[in-house]
Amino acid sequence: MKTFRIGGIHPTDHKLSANIPIETVALPKQAIVPLSQHIGAPAQPIVEKGDHVKVGQVIAAANGFVSVNVHAPISGVVTKIDTALDAWGLPMPSIFIDAEEDGDEWLETIDRTPDLNRIYKLTGKEIIKKIQDAGIVGLGGACFPTHVKLSPPPGSKVEVLIINAVECEPYLTCDHQLMLERGEEIFIGISLLMRALEIEHAIVGIENNKKDAIELFQKIANRHFGIEICPLKLRYPQGGEKQLIDATIGRQVPSGALPIAVGAVVQNVATVYAVYEAVQKNKPLIDRVMTVTGESVTRRGNYLVRFGTPLADVIAQAGGIPENTGKIIAGGPMMGRAMSNVNMPAHKRTSGILIMTEAESVRREPVNCMRCGKCVEACPMGLEPFLLVRQAEMRLWDDMEQNAIMDCIECGCCLYSCPSNRPLLDYVRMGKATVGGIIRTRATQK
């Protein structure tokens, strides 16, 4: 069975919420919609205080090419445009919408019937335009605008579309459940993306711990031309874009380059479903499936959450915060970050909530580095984390840049594998942020 070549680890997968049907979370009384739910320029609000909005209406327009529209997740009246605090206590400009009546009055153009729509009537350009208008971003976590990925720069040729259905992050099961429940829709979405990219070959990479999904997808794939299912060996971080390309088609993306350099475009399976909804059903991206999980969570499962719902409401539906909670993590245990504010609204970036007990969340006391090199072995990007950490401690930013710190994907393999419990990722992340800032200033000065 295939997997990627460099580094990687194999953490216990803890898929506690697997095979629990997707449940819809009740609509909030007030939705807080952040203007920047994606990488790139924040959207510009086009509504004003007192305006009435319907579900799916554009409330903030994309500001430039690398930016996307933001849509109203509930119907109601805009009460203010102000800053709200995100999960880490930092301000984010947002639009506040108070629900009117049940808050579920949709735009008439949106098809809300559950019927499958298999009719392809749009051309590639039209599909990309539709995706752009629907505000779709990569739902795997980075939130990079999808239409940018689908518009390869001139001179580069797309050969294959890779669908990321790996979900290598422990605990998270939202993509898995979506695949089981919306398999047909996802395949239509893949066909749409293939049309948009004008290619005839797509590969769906699925890790082998989702046997039921592989079986189902293989069955559906028989009826679709050009879509290949590629079961992958369990290995973290296989869901990383560059790792997945290596695992499925055996090509390595050069340092600093984009996947397009090896002729690949990678899309997450949840994004593909959003593409189906946007193109065939006219429905913009206003909700997503999130996993709420943890050993102590009573009603753990997969929840369909409308954006703008406070995460506290989502947790409440999943049985509330248990008493012995040590950490609440936004995302999975490897890449996620502990939250300090659970009132943050759900948005395009929130893929899961992991509640860890006090005992689970204790960080062991770090001791000296013994130069065992386990972090070097584990790093899927071929970096030397111990060296980068030393340089970050001594603030040698130039040296860090030379040692390719910007290639780091912050997967956390180094920290996981360190027998000395050194806070490797903390320093590497800090170094990456600082070096990134230096590179950006240099670019603007030129």
Added chain:
Amino acid sequence: MNLIVISLITLGVIGCISAVVLYLAAQKFKVEEDPRIDEVEAVLPGANCGGCGKPGCRNFAEACVKADSLDNLLCPVGGSPTMAKVGEILGLAAVESEPMIAVVRCNGTCEHRPKTSHYDGARSCQIMHNLYAGETGCMYGCLGCGDCVAVCKFDAIHMNPETGLPEVDEDKCTACGACVKACPKNIIELRKKGPKGRRIFVSCVNKDKGGVARKACAVACIGCSKCEKECAFDAITITNNLAYIDYDKCRLCRKCVVVCPTNAIHEINFPARKPLTESQTAEVKPTETLNA
């Protein structure tokens, strides 16, 4: 015997030739260096702290010798006396500078600013700053991991374990500015030391609206502009809900300290106040109750 003589002569000749070559080479590739650089370097403190903006004292001495005037050159560690000596050597007029000191503009101790979360990552302010707003409700205040302590070359700043805030040792601080650069929240500022070390400053950098700031920290500046109105010298300005005292204009009258409703303005090294007379208490009280 013969052998010893021959070798002595050979070695002697080689030695002479080499000496001549070395002499010629030394003449040919001689580096002309201003002897004053050594002199200037000798009067500098020699801490190589980088406070002047140069990598070390030698580079600063070179810059001084090359410069036409000493206007933009200042060794913050040595201050005016050192610059006067440098000026004497170079025959230039040294600029008078007042001694400065690093000031920590946060008073969010554990009791004033309750913790809302617990951070257990690597002990570094920079890392914590990259991750989130901080352990308390105030996203502007001190993070308490001591990056400023780690960079100080003069052992002049220390964490107070009781308050969780750094404290500057007045005798040791040389105002090199290393801590100012290290603080990711820009809390530390270089301010004038003032006559007899007396100085007044706003010990807060919170730019939130009054209510929000007060909720997070009991001693936050709420931008009420009382001090601005009280100041007779236009030394206080309010921008983004935060008061700032211009140390060049401040005349150390201490009136702002009294009117501040949250005690965010601090006075350092002043003698104890005289107890208020009856008429003064009558003056002060009504305003206090009004705003309580």
